[in-house]
Amino acid sequence: MRVTLCFIGLSLAIGSMSAFANEKVISTIMKNGFKGDDSPLAKVLDGEASEKEAKDLAKMMHQLDGIEAPKGD
Ligand code: HEM
Numbered sequence: 001m002r003v004t005l006c007f008i009g010l011s012l013a014i015g016s017m018s019a020f021a022n023e024k025v026i027s028t029i030m031k032n033g034f035k036g037d038d039s040p041l042a043k044v045l046d047g048e049a050s051e052k053e054a055k056d057l058a059k060m061m062h063q064l065d066g067i068e069a070p071k072g073d
Helices: 002-034 040-046 051-064
Strands: none
Touching (some): 002 040, 040 051
């Protein structure tokens, strides 16, 4: 019984930690990659991005693949 409770507690703790980490990653990518008229995304869409900016944007987008969006309030 005690082992089961311990396992449930640990699973909950690890689950909420990774949800928090995902939120940080998503928020950083939204702000650094997608937000604003001079964002890497805007530059790529306007055909003004350097090769490095385009590659960095692609990396950020691949990072989002498989990340679950945080649930609404
Ligand atoms: C190319 C696709 C996407 C574009 C252009 C985009 C664009 C944006 C922009 C402009 C913001 C506002 C950022 C701010 O005001 O600071 C935002 C916020 C957000 N987006 Fe995206 N997004 C995209 C895909 C996604 C995906 C796939 C997810 C989920 C995995 C996601 C989750 C969120 C969340 C949770 C926020 C709020 C973040 C925060 O303010 O902390 N977005 N997005």
